[in-house]
Amino acid sequence: MLPRLAARTRAAALLCGSLLLVACTDGPWNNPNPPTPEGLVTYQSMISPAPPKHLDPAISYASDESLILMQIYEPPMGYHFLKRPYELIPLGVEDFPRITYLNASGEEIDPDQEEVAFSRYRLTVRADARYQPHPAFAVDEAGAPRYVFSEPEQGSRFTQISDFPHTGSRAVRANDYVYAIKRLADPFNGSPMLGFMAQYIVGMEEFSDQLQDIQRDGWLDLDQFPMLGLEVIDERTFDITIKGRYPQFSYWLAMHFFSPIPPEVDRFFRNPGFINRNLTLDWWPVGSGPFMMVKNDPNSEIVLERNPNFREDYYPSEGAPGDAEQGLLDDAGKRLPLVDRAVFRLEKEVLSLWTKFLQGYYDRSGENHGNTNRVFDQAFVVGPDGVELSAEMADRNISVSPDVKPALYYYGFNMRDPVVGGYSEEKRKLRRALQIAFDTEEYLNIFYKGNGIAAHTPIPPGIPGFVDGEAGINPYVYDWVDGGPKRKSIEHAQQLLVEAGYPNGRDARTGEPLKIFIDVQSQAISNTSMNWIDRAFARIGVQVEYRPADWNRTREKLLTGNTQIYSHGWLADYPDPENFLFLLFGPESPLLCKCDGANNSNYESEEYDALFRAMRVLPPGAERETIVARMVDLFREDAVWLFAYYPKDIYLNNSWVHNNKRHGISKSTLKYVRIDETLREQKRAQWNQPVTWPLYAGAVLLIALLLPGIIAYRRRLQATARQ
Numbered sequence: 001m002l003p004r005l006a007a008r009t010r011a012a013a014l015l016c017g018s019l020l021l022v023a024c025t026d027g028p029w030n031n032p033n034p035p036t037p038e039g040l041v042t043y044q045s046m047i048s049p050a051p052p053k054h055l056d057p058a059i060s061y062a063s064d065e066s067l068i069l070m071q072i073y074e075p076p077m078g079y080h081f082l083k084r085p086y087e088l089i090p091l092g093v094e095d096f097p098r099i100t101y102l103n104a105s106g107e108e109i110d111p112d113q114e115e116v117a118f119s120r121y122r123l124t125v126r127a128d129a130r131y132q133p134h135p136a137f138a139v140d141e142a143g144a145p146r147y148v149f150s151e152p153e154q155g156s157r158f159t160q161i162s163d164f165p166h167t168g169s170r171a172v173r174a175n176d177y178v179y180a181i182k183r184l185a186d187p188f189n190g191s192p193m194l195g196f197m198a199q200y201i202v203g204m205e206e207f208s209d210q211l212q213d214i215q216r217d218g219w220l221d222l223d224q225f226p227m228l229g230l231e232v233i234d235e236r237t238f239d240i241t242i243k244g245r246y247p248q249f250s251y252w253l254a255m256h257f258f259s260p261i262p263p264e265v266d267r268f269f270r271n272p273g274f275i276n277r278n279l280t281l282d283w284w285p286v287g288s289g290p291f292m293m294v295k296n297d298p299n300s301e302i303v304l305e306r307n308p309n310f311r312e313d314y315y316p317s318e319g320a321p322g323d324a325e326q327g328l329l330d331d332a333g334k335r336l337p338l339v340d341r342a343v344f345r346l347e348k349e350v351l352s353l354w355t356k357f358l359q360g361y362y363d364r365s366g367e368n369h370g371n372t373n374r375v376f377d378q379a380f381v382v383g384p385d386g387v388e389l390s391a392e393m394a395d396r397n398i399s400v401s402p403d404v405k406p407a408l409y410y411y412g413f414n415m416r417d418p419v420v421g422g423y424s425e426e427k428r429k430l431r432r433a434l435q436i437a438f439d440t441e442e443y444l445n446i447f448y449k450g451n452g453i454a455a456h457t458p459i460p461p462g463i464p465g466f467v468d469g470e471a472g473i474n475p476y477v478y479d480w481v482d483g484g485p486k487r488k489s490i491e492h493a494q495q496l497l498v499e500a501g502y503p504n505g506r507d508a509r510t511g512e513p514l515k516i517f518i519d520v521q522s523q524a525i526s527n528t529s530m531n532w533i534d535r536a537f538a539r540i541g542v543q544v545e546y547r548p549a550d551w552n553r554t555r556e557k558l559l560t561g562n563t564q565i566y567s568h569g570w571l572a573d574y575p576d577p578e579n580f581l582f583l584l585f586g587p588e589s590p591l592l593c594k595c596d597g598a599n600n601s602n603y604e605s606e607e608y609d610a611l612f613r614a615m616r617v618l619p620p621g622a623e624r625e626t627i628v629a630r631m632v633d634l635f636r637e638d639a640v641w642l643f644a645y646y647p648k649d650i651y652l653n654n655s656w657v658h659n660n661k662r663h664g665i666s667k668s669t670l671k672y673v674r675i676d677e678t679l680r681e682q683k684r685a686q687w688n689q690p691v692t693w694p695l696y697a698g699a700v701l702l703i704a705l706l707l708p709g710i711i712a713y714r715r716r717l718q719a720t721a722r723q
Contacts, residue, residue: 031684033343033361040305040340041675044363046347051298056282057256058183061192063667066256070668071304071342072132073259073287076123076177077250079575079666082319082328084462086406086575086665088250092129092172092260092288097121097250102241116245118202121253125236125260128311129172132292135161136268137168145264152273159277161284162294169309172288174238175223176260178230181240182222183261187212193257200242200249203228219270223263245617251574254666259287290337290671304342304670315659315672328661337671338659354378357652358396360684363675364660365652376449379652396683397655402648403662404453406460406572408580410644411438411518412601416591417564420516421602423638430500431639434516435477436493437540438533440643447529448647455644456485457632458580462664464620465577465628474636493540505541515543517564519557522548524567558600559590565642568600575665577628578616584635585612601640608634656680 036042047064054060057073078091090096101111102118109116131137138146146166149155158164181201184191185208198205207227214220229241242249252258265286269279278284283296290310295303317332331338347353354375356362365379381390389400413431415421420431440454456474459465466472470480478485494504501508516537520530525548534544549557557563572579582588586609588599611627611634618624635641653660656676663669 031361031688033345036341041338041677042341042343043339043670043673043675044361045342045344046353046362046366047302047344050348051302051346054282055285055293055296056189056280057259057261057285058180058186058189058191058193059282060256066667068293068302068304068344069256069259069285070289070666071291071670072285072289072293072307073256074129074289074668075254075256075258077254078668079254079663080316080319081659081663081666081669081672082316082323082661084320085464085466086462086663088254088575091254091668092126092177093123094126095124097123097253101245111245117243119242119245119249121240121242121249122233123174123177123238123240123253125172125174125177125238126311127171127236129288130309130311131169131172131262131288132286132307132309133167133169134265134268134286134292135164135167136262136265136286137170138164138166139168145267147268147271149271149273155271155273158274158279161279170262172260173235173262175232175235176262177258178227178232178238179222179263179266180257180259180261181230182207182225182227183266184257185211185227186220186222188216188220191257197252197257200246201227201229202241202243203230218272219267221263221267247617247619248574248576248578251576254574262286289668291342298346300346302344304344306337306340310337313671323661326661328659331659331672331674338674339670342670357654358687360654360680360687363654363657363680364401376451376650380449380650393652396687399653399655399660401651401653401660401662403651403664404461404646404648406462406575406664407570408455408458408460408644408646409452409567409569410455411565411567411642413565413640413642414561414563414600414602415604415638415640416561416602419514420564426500428637428639429496430502431642432476433493433496433500433502433540434537434542434642435639436488436496437490437537437542438643439487439536440645441487443529443532443536443643444645446532451648451650452645453648454485455646456636458583458635458641458644459577459628459632460572460580460646463572463575463577463580465581465625465632467629476636476639490539497540497542502541505543513543514541515545517545517547519547519549519554519563519566521551521554521567523550555596559596561591561602563600566600570598572665578612581612581615581628581631584631584640585609603638603640605634605638654680654683656683 033044052065052068054065055069057069060069074092076091076093078089080087080089100108100120101116102120103109103114104117135147140146147164183189184193184197185204187208194208204227207225210225231239233239269281274280285293290307291304292307294305295301313336315331315334315336319328323329357365379390379393381388413420444450444452456472457466473480473485478487497503497505502514505514506512507514530546537544558566570580570583583598584603585599586604587593588597589602590597591602608631611631615624615627651662656679658674659672
């Protein structure tokens with residue numbers, strides 16, 4: 001009796017202690033986030049489904065990696081946060097590049113009078129640009145680097161950047177940008193930019209070939225090897241010389257590949273033994289941007305903190321139409337960044353991510369892979385006015401950030417195919433009939449929940465050359481009716497088939513039914529969507545046969561022109577129409593260039609190619625706009641693609657997160673985000689109220705069970721005492 005009673009008494013004490021802890025807890029029980037340092041405003045986000053593989057700006061070429069890198073580095077150029085179309089602005093340099101044109105002898109010329117052989121870009125580094133504190137910059141009393149080792153044992157005690165007791169910093173120099181470009185050319189780094197940039201930057205290919213044959217023993221100082229197209233003028237000024245005229249080169253200067261890399265940082269990470277402990281630039285980026293990395297645990301989280309040496313930078317005071325009304329200019333003129341820390345946690349499961357967002361433990365629904373497409377039915381309902389937030393989302397004052405990406409997905413015709421290819425009027429009418437039959441809007445609503453916009457042109461919204469409204473529709477496929485585009489009727493498509501020589505979908509000469517062949521990637525199409533496509537074309541009497549294959553086989557078919565209709569997509573590297581119109585440039589045909597060209601339709605038009613060559617070297621202006629418009633007309637007249645659409649993502653923001661405008665090109669937007677911490681804590685407490693009644697009920701029940709025993713036991717003790 002006594003042992004059992006004692007055990008029950010202990011259980012009761014523990015339960016009562018738990019209740020006391022509940023009453024004293026400072027915040028929700030279920031908060032998965034570790035405590036935030038006192039006084040530091042922290043942005044809570046996630047990375048999913050896998051951590052970044054590369055954080056060296058010379059090597060990285062993935063969107064989720066750029067999300068981290070662009071908070072740490074400042075390349076020469078950047079983009080205005082709010083303005084659309086996307087506007088290029090100086091970032092790591094004080095002004096736009098000063099461009100001079102040279103002849104083959106290297107003499108400056110008037111580009112309107114003489115043929116341009118080279119373009120020289122002169123850039124001046126900001127005077128206030130400075131690197132984050134880092135041990136690579138630490139020096140001893142004599143001014144020598146503290147952490148340069150010749151043997152692995154000398155640095156064996158260091159496993160994390162935080163292990164180094166001394167740090168230093170310095171101003172960004174012109175040579176750091178030059179050194180970074182040399183790293184792109186160094187074959188040892190394996191940069192994905194080498195092949196492309198070597199076509200433009202003078203001397204890059206030769207520089208790479210020279211380094212290929214050098215025997216390496218530890219760090220190779222790239223400053224000891226000149227590159228013909230690079231020149232340091234003074235501590236803050238440098239030149240980049242490229243071949244011919246290529247105005248789009250300024251856009252490339254906004255990519256993280258061109259971020260400055262100090263030679264001493266490169267040297268620091270080449271210390272013997274460091275690579276074995278992930279002490280590399282690929283793991284620990286070092287930059288002059290608004291944030292610096294303080295933790296990199298690929299199984300848990302990446303933590304960024306404000307760079308104390310970041311230059312003066314301020315929230316923009318102007319934006320696109322409608323931005324002021326949406327509160328996007330409320331922080332105009334404030335010093336950036338607006339948060340002190342950012343924590344990106346690894347989330348492998350969509351439901352876990354979504355649940356934590358609804359609990360208030362993530363500030364937004366995602367950065368890269370965390371958009372709402374995979375939980376669409378939980379976040380939205382289809383109402384009379386289209387897609388709307390669900391009642392739960394609306395009650396939480398959650399806001400929506402739609403993001404129409406500067407990208408497109410399309411099904412293209414092989415213009416060399418004997419059935420659907422060719423440039424006669426009959427062939428054009430056949431392709432237009434197929435375009436009308438494929439109801440892109442219905443397809444997007446069914447299979448992508450409306451998260452896409454039917455494309456009338458190869459140029460997406462936000463890119464110069466995109467035209468909205470009635471002037472922007474494809475008149476061969478749509479009419480403008482009641483203020484919007486309306487797809488032409490099936491009867492019109494059937495008449496086009498008659499004029500193309502296929503009445504009722506049969507060849508007028510042979511009587512054979514018209515059958516089209518669509519090459520599809522096995523993993524990228526479902527039986528349901530194939531059935532929908534079958535029914536779409538059956539309305540005009542056309543049969544469909546699918547030829548599924550994996551990507552490698554599909555790519556082989558594209559390279560050899562062995563397709564009839566194929567699927568493909570393109571995401572903008574930079575916001576210029578050239579980056580999309582080159583998808584139809586004749587020399588980009590894989591059959592002509594004998595390479596992995598972008599013109600998979602094998603489209604050939606002398607007029608289009610001539611216009612493209614003229615357009616790509618013209619500066620923005622009326623002449624260029626006229627040329628782009630004519631190229632779009634040719635694309636429509638020749639009906640080169642079966643259909644296309646611009647993908648759209650929808651992101652959700654909790655009510656305490658401000659300045660949520662998405663930027664389809666730049667990832668350097670964290671510095672603009674503002675968090676209302678007081679509101680966040682209030683909402684977290686409100687949404688995560690603990691359910692305590694079972695504990696109290698259990699306590700009452702336990703006490704009810706114990707009380708008779710305790711009373712009986714006390715009576716026995718009293719009776720024994722009287723005896």
